[in-house]
Amino acid sequence: MEKFQTIISTMVPLPVENVDTDQIIPARFLKATTREGFGNNLFADWRYEKDGSPKKDFVLNNPLYQGSVLVAGKNFGSGSSREHAAWAIAGYGFKVVISSFFADIFRNNVLNNGVLPVVVSESFLTGLFEAIDKNPESTVTVNLQKQMVTNNVTGISEFFDINAYKKECLLEGFDDIDYLLNRRDLIEEYEKND
Amino acid sequence: MAKTLFDKIWDAHVVSIVDDGPTQLYIDRHFCHEVTSPQAFDGLRKRGLKVFRPEKTLLTADHNIPTIGQEQPIRDAVSRNQVDTLGRNAEEFGLTYYGMLNPKNGIVHVIGPENGYTQPGMTIVCGDSHTSTHGAFGAIAFGIGTSEVEMVLASQCVLQSRPKTMRINFEGILKPGITAKDMALYMISQLTTGGATGYFVEYAGEAIRNLSMEERLTLCNLSIEMGARGGLIAPDETTFSYLQGREQAPKGEDWDKAIARWKTLKTDDDAVFDREVTFDVSEIEPMITYGTNPGMGMGINDTVPVFGRDAACHFSTAEEQSFNKALEYMGFAPGEKLIGKPVDYVFLGSCTNGRIEDFRTFTNFVKGKKKADRVTAWLVPGSWNVEKQIREEGLDLILKAAGFELRQPGCSACLAMNDDKVPAGKYAVSTSNRNFEGRQGPGARTLLASPLVAAAAAITGVITDPRTI
Numbered sequence: 001m002e003k004f005q006t007i008i009s010t011m012v013p014l015p016v017e018n019v020d021t022d023q024i025i026p027a028r029f030l031k032a033t034t035r036e037g038f039g040n041n042l043f044a045d046w047r048y049e050k051d052g053s054p055k056k057d058f059v060l061n062n063p064l065y066q067g068s069v070l071v072a073g074k075n076f077g078s079g080s081s082r083e084h085a086a087w088a089i090a091g092y093g094f095k096v097v098i099s100s101f102f103a104d105i106f107r108n109n110v111l112n113n114g115v116l117p118v119v120v121s122e123s124f125l126t127g128l129f130e131a132i133d134k135n136p137e138s139t140v141t142v143n144l145q146k147q148m149v150t151n152n153v154t155g156i157s158e159f160f161d162i163n164a165y166k167k168e169c170l171l172e173g174f175d176d177i178d179y180l181l182n183r184r185d186l187i188e189e190y191e192k193n194d
Numbered sequence: 195m196a197k198t199l200f201d202k203i204w205d206a207h208v209v210s211i212v213d214d215g216p217t218q219l220y221i222d223r224h225f226c227h228e229v230t231s232p233q234a235f236d237g238l239r240k241r242g243l244k245v246f247r248p249e250k251t252l253l254t255a256d257h258n259i260p261t262i263g264q265e266q267p268i269r270d271a272v273s274r275n276q277v278d279t280l281g282r283n284a285e286e287f288g289l290t291y292y293g294m295l296n297p298k299n300g301i302v303h304v305i306g307p308e309n310g311y312t313q314p315g316m317t318i319v320c321g322d323s324h325t326s327t328h329g330a331f332g333a334i335a336f337g338i339g340t341s342e343v344e345m346v347l348a349s350q351c352v353l354q355s356r357p358k359t360m361r362i363n364f365e366g367i368l369k370p371g372i373t374a375k376d377m378a379l380y381m382i383s384q385l386t387t388g389g390a391t392g393y394f395v396e397y398a399g400e401a402i403r404n405l406s407m408e409e410r411l412t413l414c415n416l417s418i419e420m421g422a423r424g425g426l427i428a429p430d431e432t433t434f435s436y437l438q439g440r441e442q443a444p445k446g447e448d449w450d451k452a453i454a455r456w457k458t459l460k461t462d463d464d465a466v467f468d469r470e471v472t473f474d475v476s477e478i479e480p481m482i483t484y485g486t487n488p489g490m491g492m493g494i495n496d497t498v499p500v501f502g503r504d505a506a507c508h509f510s511t512a513e514e515q516s517f518n519k520a521l522e523y524m525g526f527a528p529g530e531k532l533i534g535k536p537v538d539y540v541f542l543g544s545c546t547n548g549r550i551e552d553f554r555t556f557t558n559f560v561k562g563k564k565k566a567d568r569v570t571a572w573l574v575p576g577s578w579n580v581e582k583q584i585r586e587e588g589l590d591l592i593l594k595a596a597g598f599e600l601r602q603p604g605c606s607a608c609l610a611m612n613d614d615k616v617p618a619g620k621y622a623v624s625t626s627n628r629n630f631e632g633r634q635g636p637g638a639r640t641l642l643a644s645p646l647v648a649a650a651a652a653i654t655g656v657i658t659d660p661r662t663i
Contacts (some may be wrong), residue, residue: 015518018387018487022630026610031258031272031280033232045632052630074517078421078487079630080609081323084229085341097357104357104391104423105323105337112341147481154613165215176341177237183210183218186244187351190220 001114004170007095007142007150009068013132019072020079021106025088027080038084039091060092064122064136068095071128071140075099077106086110096142098149100125111166112176118142118149118160128150144170196462198359200394202451203334203459207317209351216353222316223328224251224346225302228258228280229611230321233319234344235283236653245287247350252311253284253291256301257611261574261601264294273612287347300577300603303327303345303545307411308579310440314429314456324545324627326417329426330410331433332459336424348632358422358468360393361461364401367477371661373555375408375547375625375644377401378416379481379491381473387489391421393469396461401475402427407436408551415546418628419488426538428460480659482532483629483642485520490629494647494659500528523631524639525619532641532657537621540571540632540652542645547625548576552645557589559649559660563595566655572614573598574606598652610635621649 029041047058054061070089076099086109089097097110098118107117120128131138131153139176141150144167150157161171169175180187197205209218231253232446238245245251260271268274277294284291292298298305303324307314310659313329317572318335319325321343328335344350363376364564382389397410405413410427417425427433438442444452474592479493490497521528542548542556553575565571573593575581581603585591590600608626610633616622618637625648629640650660 015515016488016519017513020487020628020630022609022628024632026632026636027257027611028307030229030611031270031276033276034236035233045636074513075391075421078391079418079628081321081325081337081339083233083321083341086339101388101391101595103388103421105339106355108342112311112339163215165212165353177241177345177348177352177660179212180218180345180351180353181241181243182349184349185247186210186218187220187349194220 001175004095004114004116004128004144005174006144007068007070008137008139009069010137011069011071011128011132012065012067013129014059014070014072015129018075018078019075021077021082022079024077024085026083030082035087037091038088039093042088042092062109065132069123069140069142070094070097071132072097072099074101076102078103081105083109083112086113086115090115098125098128098140111170114170114173116142116144116170120149120158120160124151124156124158127130127156174182196465198461198465198467199332199361199396199426199459200334201465203315204356207334212353213339216355219317219354220349221319221346221350221352222250222309223318225318225320226251226253226327226343226560227302227320227322228255228276230340231343231397232276232279233282233340234347235287237344238287238347241348243348244546245289245347248288250350251289251347252306253289254299254302254305255280255294257605257609259604260612261572261604261606261614264602274433274475281420289383295554297578301545301548303415304548304576304580307331308440308577310442313437313443314433319352323418324415326422326424327415327545329414329417329424330407332426332428332429332456334424336599337418357394358392359396360390360422360469360471361396361398361467363399363470363472364397364475365399365424365472366401366474368401368475368478371480371646373518373644373646374405374412376478376481377475378413378513379483379488379642380478382420382489383481383491383563384473385420385471387419387487388421389489390417393422395422395425397425397427403430406547406551407432407539411549412546416488419627428440429456452642469540480644480647480661482657484524484526484532485517486523486629486631487520488627488629488642491642494657495533497529497531498526533659535657536621537569537623537651537656539616540569540621540648541574541607541622541626542648543572543574543576543606544626545576545605546627547645548574548580550580552625553580553584553589556645556649557592559646560596560598560653563596563653565652568655569652571652572601572607574601575603575645578601607634609633616640
């Protein structure tokens with residue numbers, strides 16, 4: 001995995017609540033046997049007409065909104081455990097998703113793909129949406145080392161939570177399997193005592 | 195210190211705790227299906243790894259497979275490739291695989307319990323959120339992503355943060371005609387679709403003890419629909435008698451030992467949960483959903499909530515936009531009744547309601563009646579075992595006389611990865627688990643309900659309280 005660097009970026013706003021993973025990537029796109037290519041079908045049913053042409057009113061089709069940070073309403077990523085949702089988010093080019101609340105499995109899945117889920121307060125989230133609404137060129141800064149997210153319009157910063165292990169993984173580009181493979185002796189010992 | 199059932203099972207599976215990080219948890223049973231595993235097996239190949247404990251992983255094909263004509267190669271080339279890939283991976287890595295048409299094939303969360311793979315006290319994972327189903331046996335069972343599937347294949351462990359604990363007590367006696375599905379939809383409507391996120395739930399109380407094993411599976415299956423990591427029920431005589439004699443269940447002396455161990459699997463009297471909720475089940479009516487997440491449910495005779503007015507509407511004003519979007523998608527107006535609204539499709543099946551008791555309930559209701567002409571009904575057994583039982587009990591003949599046909603087992607219209615897609619704009623009363631936009635096909639409008647409510651809709655062609663027929 002790529003090492004996670006501090007990000008200063010414009011944002012893509014999606015002020016919808018309870019966005020489930022069926023919306024992030026509909027089931028009919030789950031038939032692939034590789035991790036590539038899911039970005040093109042991110043939010044497919046909201047993003048494209050039946051004939052495949054872009055739906056003008058959807059945010060990903062609006063050139064005003066760009067950037068590697070997706071800002072979404074509460075309870076983002078609920079429903080199915082499909083990691084394809086994380087692959088779609090990462091494949092599209094998002095490095096960070098900011099919301100006031102994430103579903104558990106989705107949060108693990110994006111972390112395992114080098115995308116940082118940042119949980120912020122409702123008021124901070126509203127502040128971001130307002131900033132983007134006023135000016136799509138508004139930026140946010142996400143500093144993983146300091147665990148700090150900053151609305152660069154208001155100057156307000158908020159601390160966000162992440163466990164030290166996962167933080168290290170993202171900063172160094174390690175994954176969990178590297179870690180587990182180094183602990184096989186512990187696993188065998190556990191099996192003996194079980 | 196007093197422990198909850200969850201604590202007891204979790205603590206017994208801790209291999210190590212990462213400093214300032216997650217727990218390395220040992221996994222007793224790993225189920226795999228074709229959709230969420232190919233990239234994990236690819237990962238193993240790239241790292242030059244074997245499956246660490248092949249006897250603990252079981253593979254089945256369920257999501258993509260057609261429910262008609264399984265004797266023929268799958269017509270959709272992409273689906274066929276995914277299913278074939280699973281078969282090849284099974285062979286390459288030496289894993290047990292119940293492929294299409296294997297007598298033990300079926301939906302992963304149906305075949306695990308029915309073959310005795312799922313047992314009390316286990317840790318169970320699968321790259322599928324409805325793995326929570328297996329908690330019905332008193333197991334810690336939860337869905338994982340594909341990277342985590344790879345972790346389990348490579349090391350028989352996952353790294354997980356310890357969830358908080360919640361107990362949901364269902365007290366009282368259910369009214370006639372009310373099912374475990376109604377209990378679940380009621381619970382989710384009260385707690386909302388994200389209300390149990392971060393928690394592992396234990397279901398307890400008189401009404402839980404009175405549930406059959408299959409009803410418990412239905413309830414635990416839907417734990418994820420309120421965001422819970424999983425939900426479990428302490429094992430009791432119902433659990434033991436269901437398991438006894440099943441293929442993978444312990445036998446002879448091992449059985450006696452297992453029973454003795456399983457009987458210790460309960461929450462200590464003075465254990466404290468992070469959160470506790472109690473419901474009086476005598477208040478529960480047949481439930482139906484009106485929106486686009488499983489938390490948007492109501493009693494079948496109620497009216498669609500009016501935003502900001504109804505107590506049944508558990509949404510903050512910040513969610514108004516999402517609420518209106520959901521109703522617009524469904525074609526419903528706030529304040530209107532759903533009773534009497536036309537229904538185009540009925541789906542009986544899925545890991546939620548695709549077991550033999552569900553088919554008995556449905557069949558018993560439609561016996562001697564006729565399916566409404568306007569309704570297309572898809573009756574999809576959860577496994578070939580269920581299908582066999584349906585035929586042995588003669589349910590297929592009763593269904594046929596009432597105008598229904600049985601299809602072949604699979605996940606089918608629950609997520610419409612195969613050809614079983616509800617057309618755009620059509621209304622489907624579905625016994626499955628998700629009413630998300632497009633879940634049953636692009637533009638499809640799903641109303642989640644019990645097998646009884648589905649049966650009533652199939653007969654009348656409109657949304658109907660089954661107690662009025």
